[in-house]
Amino acid sequence: MPATITSEATLSSVLHASLGGSPPRIVAAKGNYLRTEDGVDILDASGGAAVSCIGHGHPRVIQAIKDQLDAVEYCFSPWFTTTAYERLAKFLTDSTGGVMEKVFVCSSGAEAVEAALKMARQYFMELPEPQPQRTRFIARDRSYHGNTLGSLSVSGHKARRTIYEPMLSQNMTHVSPCFAYRGMKADETDEQYVARLAQELEDEFQRVGSDTVCGFVAETIAGLTLGGVPPVPGYLKAMKAVCDKHGALVILDEVFAGMGRTGTLHAWEQEGVVPHLQTIAKGLGAGYQAVGALLVSKQVVDVLSKGTKAFVHFQTYHGHPLACAAAYEVQQVIKDEGLIENCREMGAYLGELLKERLGSHKHVGDIRGRGLVWGIEIVKDRQTRQPFPVTDKIAPTIHATGLRKEFAISLIPGGGVADGTHGDLIVIAPAYNVTRMDVELIVGRAAKAIEHVLGGQR
Numbered sequence: 001m002p003a004t005i006t007s008e009a010t011l012s013s014v015l016h017a018s019l020g021g022s023p024p025r026i027v028a029a030k031g032n033y034l035r036t037e038d039g040v041d042i043l044d045a046s047g048g049a050a051v052s053c054i055g056h057g058h059p060r061v062i063q064a065i066k067d068q069l070d071a072v073e074y075c076f077s078p079w080f081t082t083t084a085y086e087r088l089a090k091f092l093t094d095s096t097g098g099v100m101e102k103v104f105v106c107s108s109g110a111e112a113v114e115a116a117l118k119m120a121r122q123y124f125m126e127l128p129e130p131q132p133q134r135t136r137f138i139a140r141d142r143s144y145h146g147n148t149l150g151s152l153s154v155s156g157h158k159a160r161r162t163i164y165e166p167m168l169s170q171n172m173t174h175v176s177p178c179f180a181y182r183g184m185k186a187d188e189t190d191e192q193y194v195a196r197l198a199q200e201l202e203d204e205f206q207r208v209g210s211d212t213v214c215g216f217v218a219e220t221i222a223g224l225t226l227g228g229v230p231p232v233p234g235y236l237k238a239m240k241a242v243c244d245k246h247g248a249l250v251i252l253d254e255v256f257a258g259m260g261r262t263g264t265l266h267a268w269e270q271e272g273v274v275p276h277l278q279t280i281a282k283g284l285g286a287g288y289q290a291v292g293a294l295l296v297s298k299q300v301v302d303v304l305s306k307g308t309k310a311f312v313h314f315q316t317y318h319g320h321p322l323a324c325a326a327a328y329e330v331q332q333v334i335k336d337e338g339l340i341e342n343c344r345e346m347g348a349y350l351g352e353l354l355k356e357r358l359g360s361h362k363h364v365g366d367i368r369g370r371g372l373v374w375g376i377e378i379v380k381d382r383q384t385r386q387p388f389p390v391t392d393k394i395a396p397t398i399h400a401t402g403l404r405k406e407f408a409i410s411l412i413p414g415g416g417v418a419d420g421t422h423g424d425l426i427v428i429a430p431a432y433n434v435t436r437m438d439v440e441l442i443v444g445r446a447a448k449a450i451e452h453v454l455g456g457q458r
């Protein structure tokens, strides 16, 4: 007697984000659209979580993966190397003009952050005069650097940390992010704001013991949790100056903002600051493979080269040939199709249209972004900037509304933007290859979904 086949729709063994039901089932993905099993084509205005940056089903990347699969599908990276790994690493170091000298390829953003934290610690242990007292990291409030315990420890996003707090490292502390909409005083200039944030970082160094800090961890442009907030001019330079004064490393997390999305391959290129360690992921592999990477500067490599000559950290799947082959081809597509330039041009157009269409909505507090990442911050009251109660679930409702067939758009819902717990955000982060027509469609559909939940303009 054959086993009864239960309807897949009613019995899912997948541990979905919500235990209360299954999200729409995607059966095909092409260009900037995802097709559900009901035949609805959803406009992918979020690229998943800002990942699918060259669209779905790109034939060049698919072919590159197939070729790699035929050649070497896997080998253990601590023992062997592959052309795929070597080629990707060289592309990445060259892309920084050689200031980043080595690359460790892993499978996600959080893994890249974990590797960065361990690398920073190892750097201080292998200096000619080791500094074993350096065990701390200073990161920023309302930040997100991943959901593994180390990366969550540096993350300052309360809602994501709270229940795991007792398991998180107490050596990670947080200062204010550079977030003009909520952090800058009405009568403050950019310079005064930057000076105040630099002083706060200085005070934190003093509070925890300035020679106990391995590094300062920040997103170059705050993506997921703040919604595409570019730093105030001079901010990162000022932060780096404080770190330099205390001999601490600067770790820039470009998992979200890196690899072209903000208009340059590396977001730090626009800030005049070079990090000691850099993490990348989402746009690196564009979703064709699970891939992230840690880029290590010459200063750090030099110390390790004279020390143990080894990175005391490896993983079964690091440097995976399929991931490396896919990521390399994605980067060639981005270059050949002029997509970074398109991020700048279409990003400016997207920002302009969003402001035109939604800028005066009574529940839209702020619209900000750079390149192809834009955040729409939703507030209960524009004057006071007071957020809606969390229980109103505004951003999740807009997200769910967008997925309905009459709106058919995928948007990223964010929460906790005001204080780590309250404050709704919708993030738009489409593929780098969007056209003017795509941008118009995105703004039209996003605005309709937002207005459906929040009401019309006034």
Ligand code: PLP
Binding pocket: 049, 108, 109, 110, 111, 113, 144, 145, 146, 147, 219, 223, 224, 253, 254, 255, 256, 257, 281, 292
């Ligand atoms: N760092 C940043 C800035 C991120 O935005 C994310 C994910 O959104 C991560 C790290 C974690 O990446 P992953 O989800 O690939 O582990």
